[in-house]
Amino acid sequence: MKLVYEICKVCDFYKENEEQLECGAYKILKILVRDGKIGLEDIRVAVYEISSLPNSER
Numbered sequence: 913m914k915l916v917y918e919i920c921k922v923c924d925f926y927k928e929n930e931e932q933l934e935c936g937a938y939k940i941l942k943i944l945v946r947d948g949k950i951g952l953e954d955i956r957v958a959v960y961e962i963s964s965l966p967n968s969e970r
């Protein structure tokens with residue numbers, strides 16, 4: 913699923929090929945995207961920001 917790839921790739925709990933459980937934050941983001949409150953580009957910007965942080969600040 914595209915949204916899992918976009919959101920979960922910066923999550924420490926994400927492991928490919930494991931059971932696809934959805935956390936509360938994922939469920940909230942899924943609804944915000946569904947309702948057009950935020951778009952995938954907003955998520956990509958946040959992911960980029962998270963990826964740029966040192967591990968101690970993530």
Ligand code: SF4
Pocket residue numbers: 919920923924925926927933934935936937938
């Ligand atoms: S659903 Fe939540 S806990 Fe699970 S991998 Fe995605 S962001 Fe992480």
